[in-house]
Amino acid sequence: MTNTHVIFFHGGAYLLEGNSMHWKIVETVLKKTNCKVSYIDYPLAPEYTYKNTFEMVQKSFERLTKEYPDDHFLFMGDSAGGGLALAFAQKLAIERAPVQPQKNILFSPWLDLNLQNHEIKMQVTLDKLLPLQALIKAGEKYAGGDDVSNYLLSPINGKFEGLGDTIVFYGTHELFYPDCKKLHEKSKSFGNFTFYEFPEMQHDWVVLPIPEAEQALNIAIDFISKQNSQNIC
Numbered sequence: 015m016t017n018t019h020v021i022f023f024h025g026g027a028y029l030l031e032g033n034s035m036h037w038k039i040v041e042t043v044l045k046k047t048n049c050k051v052s053y054i055d056y057p058l059a060p061e062y063t064y065k066n067t068f069e070m071v072q073k074s075f076e077r078l079t080k081e082y083p084d085d086h087f088l089f090m091g092d093s094a095g096g097g098l099a100l101a102f103a104q105k106l107a108i109e110r111a112p113v114q115p116q117k118n119i120l121f122s123p124w125l126d127l128n129l130q131n132h133e134i135k136m137q138v139t140l141d142k143l144l145p146l147q148a149l150i151k152a153g154e155k156y157a158g159g160d161d162v163s164n165y166l167l168s169p170i171n172g173k174f175e176g177l178g179d180t181i182v183f184y185g186t187h188e189l190f191y192p193d194c195k196k197l198h199e200k201s202k203s204f205g206n207f208t209f210y211e212f213p214e215m216q217h218d219w220v221v222l223p224i225p226e227a228e229q230a231l232n233i234a235i236d237f238i239s240k241q242n243s244q245n246i247c
Contacts, residue, residue, distance in 0.1 A: 019049060019087050020043055020090050021051075021075065021078070021090070022052065023056065023098045025121075027093070027148075027153075031055070036092070052074075063155075064156050068105070072102075087113065088115055089102065091123065092120075092122060092123075092221065093121070100125070100172070103178070104165060104173055107175075108176075116179070117237065118179075119237060119238075120181070121183045122194075122217050122220070124149075125190065125196075128163060133191075141216060141217055143218070144189040144190075170197055174204045180208070181208045182208070183210045185215025185219055210233060
């Protein structure tokens with residue numbers, strides 16, 4: 015086993031627990047990269063807010079970095095988990111934490127809880143999975159009354175400098191497509207983001223048993239494997 019260590023954050027609109035499809039991603043990464051994977055089962059709304067979530071995630075990360083001081087960490091997440099992974103990476107960079115993720119992998123990330131991008135309205139009929147108004151309410155519950163534009167809730171408003179190399183996957187038929195495109199534009203000048211656009215894919219297609227999911231996972235696994243090679247050298 016290598017000293018590459020993936021930390022996985024599951025999706026579910028900050029309301030739902032992870033499921034067997036998330037565990038399948040973890041299993042695939044384990045089998046194909048031979049690295050460690052830690053699955054963060056973070057607190058969920060409405061019982062908890064983002065403050066509780068970040069407190070738990072911070073403690074978990076600190077525990078892992080102490081238990082595995084020689085490991086090189088990567089963050090991976092899908093949907094809400096992708097947003098959480100990016101926001102936590104931003105937080106660690108801003109705080110100049112002694113250990114930070116060297117890379118990030120984001121699948122269909124929820125980047126802006128406001129969901130006020132005017133182009134999102136054009137995606138409503140295309141995305142067969144995500145209900146817009148229900149998502150807005152979920153985001154409000156997770157925010158617990160705080161401003162949802164806070165980067166910890168909407169990482170598209172955060173800073174991108176100082177982050178490790180980051181790859182972002184998104185489909186053209188998902189609700190988050192406009193915000194992923196916006197992230198693409200905002201991050202261009204920093205040179206640490208790479209984007210993979212999948213035509214006609216629905217939200218979070220990476221968890222589905224389809225060829226496009228396998229293609230996306232293979233790109234992610236190659237990204238992780240390059241990290242493995244760097245760590246061995």
